[in-house]
Amino acid sequence: MSFFNFPLAPPNASNIAQAYDPVFYALVGLSVFFTFVVCIGAIFFAIRYRAGSTADRSRPIYENLPIELTWTIIPLILGLIMFYFGAALFVKMKTPPKESEEMFVIGKQWMWHIQHANGVRENNTLHVPVGRPVKLTMISQDVLHAFYIPAFRVQMGVVPGRYTQLWFTATQPGEYHIFCNMYCGTQHSEMGGKVVAMNPTEYAEWLSNGGQSVAPMSMEQAGAKVYAKVHCDNCHGSQDTLHAPSLYGIYGKRRVFADGTSLIADEAYLRDSIVQPYNHLTAGYGQTMPVYQGQLTEEDLLNLVAYIKVLGTPLANVPTSIVNRHSAPTSVSKTNSATVMSANAIQAGVEDPDATPTRRIGAPAVGAVAAEGRNR
Amino acid sequence: MSSTVIATDELKPKAKAEEVNYLNVEHTISSWLLTGDHKRIALLYLVSTTFFFLLGGMAAGMIRYELTSPAGVVLESDTYNKVFTSHGIIMVFTFLVVAIPAVFGNFLLPLMIGARDLAFPRLNLGSWYMYMTGGTLILAGMLFGGVDTGWTFYTPYSSMYSNTQVSLVIVGIFIAGFSTITTGINFVVTIHKMRAPGMTWFRLPLFVWAMYATSLMMILATPVVAITLLLVVFERTFKLPIFSPELGGDPVLFQHLFWFYSHPAVYIMILPAFAVISELVANFSRKRIFGYHFVAFSSLAIAGLGFLVWGHHMFVSSQSMYESIVFSLISYLVAVPSAVKIFNWMATMYKGNVVMASPMIYAIAFLMIFTVGGLTGLVLGGAGTDIHLTATYFVVAHFHYVMVGGTMLAFLGGLHYWWPKMTGRLFNDRLAQINAVIVFIGFNLTFFPQFIVGWMGMPRRYHYYYFAPEFQAYHIMSTLGSTVLALGFIWPAFYLTMSLFNGKKAGPNPWGAHGLEWETSSPPPVTNFLETPIVMDEVYDFDPEAEHAENRRRIEAAEAAKSDERKGSMEDHQ
Numbered sequence A: 001m002s003f004f005n006f007p008l009a010p011p012n013a014s015n016i017a018q019a020y021d022p023v024f025y026a027l028v029g030l031s032v033f034f035t036f037v038v039c040i041g042a043i044f045f046a047i048r049y050r051a052g053s054t055a056d057r058s059r060p061i062y063e064n065l066p067i068e069l070t071w072t073i074i075p076l077i078l079g080l081i082m083f084y085f086g087a088a089l090f091v092k093m094k095t096p097p098k099e100s101e102e103m104f105v106i107g108k109q110w111m112w113h114i115q116h117a118n119g120v121r122e123n124n125t126l127h128v129p130v131g132r133p134v135k136l137t138m139i140s141q142d143v144l145h146a147f148y149i150p151a152f153r154v155q156m157g158v159v160p161g162r163y164t165q166l167w168f169t170a171t172q173p174g175e176y177h178i179f180c181n182m183y184c185g186t187q188h189s190e191m192g193g194k195v196v197a198m199n200p201t202e203y204a205e206w207l208s209n210g211g212q213s214v215a216p217m218s219m220e221q222a223g224a225k226v227y228a229k230v231h232c233d234n235c236h237g238s239q240d241t242l243h244a245p246s247l248y249g250i251y252g253k254r255r256v257f258a259d260g261t262s263l264i265a266d267e268a269y270l271r272d273s274i275v276q277p278y279n280h281l282t283a284g285y286g287q288t289m290p291v292y293q294g295q296l297t298e299e300d301l302l303n304l305v306a307y308i309k310v311l312g313t314p315l316a317n318v319p320t321s322i323v324n325r326h327s328a329p330t331s332v333s334k335t336n337s338a339t340v341m342s343a344n345a346i347q348a349g350v351e352d353p354d355a356t357p358t359r360r361i362g363a364p365a366v367g368a369v370a371a372e373g374r375n376r
Numbered sequence B: 001m002s003s004t005v006i007a008t009d010e011l012k013p014k015a016k017a018e019e020v021n022y023l024n025v026e027h028t029i030s031s032w033l034l035t036g037d038h039k040r041i042a043l044l045y046l047v048s049t050t051f052f053f054l055l056g057g058m059a060a061g062m063i064r065y066e067l068t069s070p071a072g073v074v075l076e077s078d079t080y081n082k083v084f085t086s087h088g089i090i091m092v093f094t095f096l097v098v099a100i101p102a103v104f105g106n107f108l109l110p111l112m113i114g115a116r117d118l119a120f121p122r123l124n125l126g127s128w129y130m131y132m133t134g135g136t137l138i139l140a141g142m143l144f145g146g147v148d149t150g151w152t153f154y155t156p157y158s159s160m161y162s163n164t165q166v167s168l169v170i171v172g173i174f175i176a177g178f179s180t181i182t183t184g185i186n187f188v189v190t191i192h193k194m195r196a197p198g199m200t201w202f203r204l205p206l207f208v209w210a211m212y213a214t215s216l217m218m219i220l221a222t223p224v225v226a227i228t229l230l231l232v233v234f235e236r237t238f239k240l241p242i243f244s245p246e247l248g249g250d251p252v253l254f255q256h257l258f259w260f261y262s263h264p265a266v267y268i269m270i271l272p273a274f275a276v277i278s279e280l281v282a283n284f285s286r287k288r289i290f291g292y293h294f295v296a297f298s299s300l301a302i303a304g305l306g307f308l309v310w311g312h313h314m315f316v317s318s319q320s321m322y323e324s325i326v327f328s329l330i331s332y333l334v335a336v337p338s339a340v341k342i343f344n345w346m347a348t349m350y351k352g353n354v355v356m357a358s359p360m361i362y363a364i365a366f367l368m369i370f371t372v373g374g375l376t377g378l379v380l381g382g383a384g385t386d387i388h389l390t391a392t393y394f395v396v397a398h399f400h401y402v403m404v405g406g407t408m409l410a411f412l413g414g415l416h417y418w419w420p421k422m423t424g425r426l427f428n429d430r431l432a433q434i435n436a437v438i439v440f441i442g443f444n445l446t447f448f449p450q451f452i453v454g455w456m457g458m459p460r461r462y463h464y465y466y467f468a469p470e471f472q473a474y475h476i477m478s479t480l481g482s483t484v485l486a487l488g489f490i491w492p493a494f495y496l497t498m499s500l501f502n503g504k505k506a507g508p509n510p511w512g513a514h515g516l517e518w519e520t521s522s523p524p525p526v527t528n529f530l531e532t533p534i535v536m537d538e539v540y541d542f543d544p545e546a547e548h549a550e551n552r553r554r555i556e557a558a559e560a561a562k563s564d565e566r567k568g569s570m571e572d573h574q
Helices: A015-048 A065-094 A200-208 A219-229 A267-275 A298-310 A320-327 A343-351 A367-371 B014-019 B029-033 B038-066 B077-096 B099-113 B121-143 B157-161 B166-193 B206-238 B251-285 B292-308 B321-349 B358-381 B383-389 B393-423 B429-455 B469-502 B544-573
Strands: A101-108 A111-116 A121-123 A125-129 A133-140 A145-149 A154-158 A164-169 A174-180 A192-198 A254-256 A262-264
Touching (some): A125 A200, B038 B121, B077 B166, B099 B121, B099 B206, B099 B393, B206 B251, B251 B393, B292 B321, B321 B358, B393 B429, B393 B469
Antiparallel strands (some): A101 A111, A145 A154
């Protein structure tokens, strides 16, 4: 976090924000103008009419009805104009269009539950499509809260015992803060999260995947992704080549090594041959393969081994679209864990500039875990 | 009425009378604690409100220190919540509401209208005891566990969820509230019934007018908050179903009742500041205030309309859309009388003879800062524009511009202005002028960054903001400013106290000001006036033209003397 971090305005990312900002800046402009009038006026008079100055004092005035009326009526008219624009903006904020997509929010000490109309649920994160009006219907389970998205310029109280509503149309894809903005007890400041505005197609996919940024993957699928990512297929094709043996159907076969020893290709052998290829160099090949010790996570290795086991069988026909989509960078997470962190842990997280902000961005979706029970 | 005037020859010799004043007439502790003298009670209030201000200021310092880091520095979240709650409760209920009326109102109201004392001296002393009892209970609540509800005590958190000393502190506020009510009654009766002969309503100093408007609000609004807070205690203790939806109550009802008091309370805090500023601007411009009637009636207009705008605190509370729009409209109307005052004060300086003594520097700083506070209030008063800003640091900055930049600067200005009258001693005005500039700089450095960080979306009452590190730079600026501001608040305590020991004797009217309080000795005698004054002249009866001619004559004479001297010395050299 840079000390020289001086943004002057929040992002403008919704239709409400687009309507809000011109009114706000006009009011600020007017305020700055009148502040200067008063400041310069006061200083000018204080200097010009300081005791002993030569300025003319003849015929001082003490009461003047026209002047009084002028500076009563002009502020009154300006006030009424401001009132009109503020009220018109307010009415817009309070009247959601009929075709809005409905979502539901429950506030409780100290997290936000969000439910989409098709049953997808998430905590402290709200996924919304860009370009379509979204209407939130909200209620609190305990004390007062307030649901506040600064980048959208929307805020509404979340009250126990009654539904409140809020609507907006996101205009810019991205991630923005959600804050609880009604004091609600000990961890009030940590009752927040983010709104993720997605392109409508991505959002539809996310929603149909049950709230996953990608469809749940089997280990083999995840392994195929790693296989493609580190380009194993450059050398290890469907046939043995000059550079490398084919891995198709390798699992369970006996391998003979350059030093004359041999082993059955089990999981341990496969893993070992990735992280330290020269422990068991296959007979007839040179030392051309990179050493992947420390380059791949154990998770990647598990998935990779699972994929290699099925290479050459129909199970390995992983749809390439998944691979392609998954190779696109994404930081969209599954759900947000509501784990409460101690102040010390937070402190540690903040001191390290490279550390991922701890609570608000949850653990990345793990294909292997997500696949369980959801694999279609 | 003229029969009440005591003939001059019946009085004790003047020299003797000036020696005995309200300060030195008795020296025992009981003579202070059992006094009925409004001046002594004012000093009791001055000491006790200053004490509470110190406590509230320490809490503010802890908040500012904690917010320099996005993940806090030393406090746990629970403690932080108690600290900002303490800051709010102490500053609002034991300082801002009380300070100017109970200190300067008490001291000056009888002096300004030519009365011996307030209408009910024992009730006045009783007010102070109620205030001290309430303040002690509030402090006890903070010592024995603290409160974490925020000064607003929003239900159902305060009534059903908070496990802190809510009841004790509320009882404290309840009792302190009665001190406000009795003070208000005392002032209203005094202003109606005890004006000196010739002191007609439109010869009243504007201080008295604003104090009158303040007193009306105190009497009408304070009982509402007292009852409301007591209902919170009943719901906490007896599960009386009023505010909690679990019991069948309505949490938003609390907000209506609370703000029905607390919005007028904002004017209870700022109208006395207007009172002081009117005196300062008129007396240091040495000119009758411009548009006296408009300034006087604008106070009453604020007092009246101030009761009809409470809903602008509740635009996101779930009150109906139409309600919000009506409250927004009335909020813009109440802004007009404040604008009228600002323009009239500025016009007062026009063709006056402005003396830039320390109280006038505070007054001009007030004009500038209060203007910013008022104008940002217009941004918040718009129903639509408030939605994004409500409960953010923008609001925090706004009400500190009004409360600290308004009330606190007026308090300091008034303290410097009337200090010679209260103590009979002059302080070093050069130091005071420098201090006024320090306060102005420190104040703006503290609170201006909060407008920006609030506009960016930083919520108030947040302990952590590690998820939004873009806010940090502004918090650090604000904390730096608060150290400068703290210096500006502490320093006067030293040079004013020093003046008691080594200050020159003030004389009855060191500022050359106009008003009955300056016609008696400093410090005033126990009975305020040795004879009941008869008011013959108009309020702020300065003659700027004649004074200007006199000033010029004196300056030109001095210049002539100087050039003669120079000529003379040149001739000597030749």
